[in-house]
Amino acid sequence: MSDFTNQVAFVTGAGSGIGRATALAFAKQSARVVVAEINEVNGQETVRQIQQVGAEALFVRCDVADPAQIESAIRQTIKTFDRLDIAVNNAGIGGKYGRITEQTPEDFGQVMAVNVGGVFYGMQAQIRQMLFQQAVDKEKADNPMAGGKIVNVSSIAGVRGMPMGAPYSAAKHAVIGLTKTAALEYVRQNIRINAVCPVYTHSTMVDELISTAPGMEERMRRMIPMGRFGQPEEIAQTILWLCSAENTFCTGQAIQLDGGMTAG
Ligand SMILES: NC(=O)c1ccc[n+]([C@@H]2O[C@H](COP(=O)([O-])OP(=O)(O)OC[C@H]3O[C@@H](n4cnc5c(N)ncnc54)[C@H](O)[C@@H]3O)[C@@H](O)[C@H]2O)c1
Known part of the structure; x- marks a missing residue:
């Protein structure tokens, strides 16, 4: 696995589940990590775990739905670590479990x-920050291996319909559209932008879904050919590869991490 020494990784929703596993995985490969999270207690716990493995971390309280807060979080990143090499836009919510006719405008809008x-x-x-860095660092701008890397966390619900979760599925489809478009817009600036699409993965979000009905967990498990949910660390490993020096040619892709679900 690639070494991320001297690189700064910014991970949203890093206080739990896939985000925390990703932040820790970067830290174990020597990155400096920014934990951008709405939940301060959980975010600070991730920082503590990162420091325990001997890496540097910064907590920034940030609601990703607010553009001013994201901008401020990037400014704090630069103030502390002086640069931004990697961003993982992972923060997300599941929204209300229910059919389209049961979803309110507020349910839809929030998701x-x-x-x-x-x-x-x-x-x-x-x-903007990655382009700025390239403008001041001409040597990097000419090096196709050295541009920024971004990974957006979509979902299998971003490539398939998800009955009882229309706002979530629509949002995760949109994440793939944003990823492909951004990848094309900045490909010549050597910024590589991809998405991952996990199937059910052990986390708070999935625990909430399981609790909506008796027998739900077994029904969800049966949909996955491998017969099990993903682990957050398995998703994190793919995110790290996409951001690594080994990824020289992959951009604009939505990688499905689904235990074989979409193969059939
Ligand atoms: N767990 C799964 O099965 C699964 C499958 C496919 C995709 N995903 C996606 O993976 C991502 C991570 O989810 P998870 O499963 O680890 O869930 P999780 O609930 O464990 O973690 C989500 C994190 O995002 C944070 N967050 C929520 N709203 C935020 C906001 N407005 N600003 C900043 N942070 C915010 C939460 O506090 C939490 O720490 C989400 O985008 C989710 O849609 C999860």
């Missing part, structure tokens, strides 16, 4: 604001 707005505003602030 779109966090899951789509967070990725859109996140990329705006991150790409």
Whole structure:
């Protein structure tokens, strides 16, 4: 696995689940990590775990649905670590479990604001900073291996319909559209932008879904050919590879991490 020494990784929603596993995985490979999270207690706990493995971390309280807060989080990143190399737009919410006719405008708006707005505003602030760094560091600008890397966390619900979760599925489809478009817009500036699409992965979000009905966990498990949920660390490893020096040619992709679900 690549070494991320001297690189700064900014991870949203890093206080739990996939975000925390990703932040820790970067830290174990010597990155300096920014934990951008709305939940201060959980975010600070991730910082503590990162420091325990001997890496540097910064907590920034940030609601990704608010463009001003994301911009401020990137400013704090630069103030502390002086640069931004990697961004993982992971923060997300599941939204209400129910059919389209049962979803209110507020249910829809909240999921779109966090899951789509967070990725859109996140990329705006991150790409601006990455372009600025290239402008002041000409040597890097000419090196196709040295541009910034961004990974957006979509979902299998971003490539398939998800009955009882229309706002979530719509939002995760939108994340893939944003990823592909941004990848094309900045490909010549050597910024590589990809998405990951996990299937059910052990986390608070999945625990909430499981609790909506008896037998739900077994029904969800049966949908996955491998017969098990993903582990947050398995998603993190793919995110790290996408951001690593080994990824020289992959951009604009939505990588499905689904235990075989979409193969059938
Ligand atoms: N767990 C799964 O099965 C699964 C599957 C596919 C995709 N995903 C996606 O993975 C990402 C991470 O989810 P998870 O499963 O680790 O869930 P999780 O609930 O454990 O973690 C989500 C984190 O995001 C934070 N967050 C929520 N709203 C925020 C906001 N407005 N600003 C900043 N932070 C905010 C939460 O506080 C939490 O720490 C989400 O985008 C989710 O949609 C998860």
